[in-house]
Amino acid sequence: MRRIFGAQKQKEPAPTLEQAGDRLTGRGDRIDEQINKLDQQLMKFREQIKKTRPGPAQEALKKRALTVLRQKRMYENQRGTLYNQQFNMEQTRFTVESIQDTVQTVQALKAANVQMKGAMKKNKELDLSFIDNLQDELADMADLTNEINEALGQSYAIPDDVDEADLMAELDALEGDLALDDAVGASGPSYLQEPELELPAAPQQDAEEELGLPAVAQKT
Structure with a gap:
C-alpha cells in the first residue's frame, strides 16, 4: 500500500513565536x-552628477x-511591513506569556489554599475557639498575678488607731521644733555654746605701789 499510494508525510510542528520572531x-x-x-x-x-555637466551623460546618471x-x-516599504509584523508578534508573545504567568499564579494559589486548609485541620492551635479560650486563660492569669502582687505588697505592724487629732498634735510639735531651730540660729544649740566667764575688775593702784617699789624722784 505504501508503494502504491506512498507514505503519509508527517506534518512538521508549527514554529514557535520565538522562531517566527527570529526569522x-x-x-x-x-x-x-x-x-x-x-x-x-x-x-x-550624487557626486557624479555634481561633477558632470548638463547633458546626456548627466541625464543617464539621473535615470x-x-x-x-x-x-x-x-x-x-518591505521593512515597514516587517516591523509591523514583528510588533504584532511581540504583542502576541507578551499575551501568551501573560496567560502562562496567570495560569502558574492560579496554580500556586490553589496549592497554597490546599496547604492552608490542611494546616487548619491538623493544628488545633489555629482553631478560633482554641485561640479565644487561650486569650481568656491569659487574662485570668494576669488578674491572678495582680492579686498576688497586691497581697505581697501589704505592710505589717502599722498602727491603725491614728486619728486626725494625733495628726494635728504631731504637726504642732514639728512646728515648735522648727521655731526653736530658727531661734538658735547659726550659733547652734545651747548645750554646745561655751559659757562667758566674768573676770573681776583690776584694782585702781599704781604699778609701783602694787610691787613695793620706791617712788622715782621727779627732777625740778
Missing part, C-alpha cells in the same frame, strides 16, 4: 543591509539614480 528579525537585518548599499550607490551618483531610489523605496 522576521533576520529578514529585517537583510533588508537593512540592502538599504545601506543602495544609500551608498545614491551617494556616488540610474532614480532606479536605485525606487529600489530603496521598495525595500523601505
